[in-house]
Amino acid sequence: MKEYNIAVLSGDGIGPEVTAEAIKVLNKVGEKYDVKFNCKEYIAGGIAIDKTGNPLPDETLNACVNADSVLLGAVGGPKWDKAGGPRPEQALLGLRKGMEVYTNIRPAHVFKELQAASPLKDEILKRGVDLVIIRELTGGIYFGKSGLAEDGQSAFDTEEYSVPEIRRVIERGFDFAKKRRKKLTLVNKANIMETSRLWRKLFFEMAEDHPDIEVNELYVDNASMQLVMNPSQFDVIVTSNMFGDILSDEASMITGSIGMLPSASLGDSSNGLYEPIHGTAPDIAGLDIANPMATILSVAMMLRYSFDMADAADDIERAVGETLAEGYRTADIQNDDCKLVGTKKMGDIIAAKI
Numbered sequence: 001m002k003e004y005n006i007a008v009l010s011g012d013g014i015g016p017e018v019t020a021e022a023i024k025v026l027n028k029v030g031e032k033y034d035v036k037f038n039c040k041e042y043i044a045g046g047i048a049i050d051k052t053g054n055p056l057p058d059e060t061l062n063a064c065v066n067a068d069s070v071l072l073g074a075v076g077g078p079k080w081d082k083a084g085g086p087r088p089e090q091a092l093l094g095l096r097k098g099m100e101v102y103t104n105i106r107p108a109h110v111f112k113e114l115q116a117a118s119p120l121k122d123e124i125l126k127r128g129v130d131l132v133i134i135r136e137l138t139g140g141i142y143f144g145k146s147g148l149a150e151d152g153q154s155a156f157d158t159e160e161y162s163v164p165e166i167r168r169v170i171e172r173g174f175d176f177a178k179k180r181r182k183k184l185t186l187v188n189k190a191n192i193m194e195t196s197r198l199w200r201k202l203f204f205e206m207a208e209d210h211p212d213i214e215v216n217e218l219y220v221d222n223a224s225m226q227l228v229m230n231p232s233q234f235d236v237i238v239t240s241n242m243f244g245d246i247l248s249d250e251a252s253m254i255t256g257s258i259g260m261l262p263s264a265s266l267g268d269s270s271n272g273l274y275e276p277i278h279g280t281a282p283d284i285a286g287l288d289i290a291n292p293m294a295t296i297l298s299v300a301m302m303l304r305y306s307f308d309m310a311d312a313a314d315d316i317e318r319a320v321g322e323t324l325a326e327g328y329r330t331a332d333i334q335n336d337d338c339k340l341v342g343t344k345k346m347g348d349i350i351a352a353k354i
């Protein structure tokens with residue numbers, strides 16, 4: 001029997017609740033496909049600050065680096081917002097860098113059943129929205145030299161990208177486009193930024209090796225407008241760290257249900273970091289009302305990208321789709337004639353469909 005070791009970082013707020021449901025579904029997949037998933041919990045984020053003073057203790061990072069895959073709930077909360085103290089989000093940046101997961105994959109998909117939750121008009125949505133943002137994750141301005149002058153009167157951040165850093169992310173973009181609708185859009189600010197011009201040069205050079213993929217580029221300001229005006233035009237978007245951070249939040253809102261969206265962060269090895277894109281929602285923590293679907297769908301991504309179990313991943317996605325079609329909803333996506341259920345019940349229903 002195949003065995004995989006999964007490091008689980010439930011984190012803060014609703015993290016532990018949604019993670020528990022995802023593991024419930026994963027265990028069901030294990031039974032069906034005859035695979036053993038050894039899930040072991042480690043601390044990260046606020047809970048780790050409380051216990052050790054460090055948002056990402058060495059033991060946690062080592063376990064994640066050595067695991068076959070990592071599942072993260074969410075980290076952060078107002079409790080750790082005090083100025084000067086360590087921040088839970090540092091755990092995320094440390095994990096990404098430590099695990100060398102340099103590409104972040106964020107699908108934004110409007111589920112037909114949830115179309116009404118989208119802030120966009122039906123006439124814009126009717127052509128369907130199913131896009132993936134591929135964001136560079138361990139370089140650029142979030143990791144460049146930065147500083148605040150001693151007198152506090154100026155500050156700076158720098159964006160620097162090397163050719164290999166750019167190429168490996170763009171390559172992932174082509175990989176994804178190839179398996180999807182064969183369209184890849186580079187988002188940049190090449191009219192202003194030198195780094196963007198390097199991205200553009202490499203992008204169009206690499207495009208020559210992928211004649212089956214339709215390519216185009218958009219400036220980031222235009223792209224942010226196009227995303228709400230005509231999101232159906234996008235298949236795969238590839239972009240730098242900061243642009244991807246901003247655009248992926250915008251794209252998630254188009255779907256109207258941030259509680260539904262998973263993400264994967266991948267590097268060269270099969271080990272990846274999987275997490276819902278939503279945060280810790282401290283206001284509803286512990287109430288058994290959070291939506292576990294994004295974390296459950298993150299497990300589907302884990303099966304697909306870390307364990308090469310595409311059938312099992314499809315199985316989970318189908319189970320989530322059927323659950324929605326039958327009218328089950330958590331509070332964040334409820335409507336008038338739905339069957340309102342809590343976090344655990346939602347996990348039970350989806351697990352039972354595996």
Ligand code: IPM
Pocket residue numbers: 089092093245
């Ligand atoms: C995200 C988050 C993080 C980021 C923050 C919390 C560091 O916004 O995953 O998009 O900017 O990468």
Ligand code: MG
Pocket residue numbers: 245246249
């Ligand atoms: Mg973000």
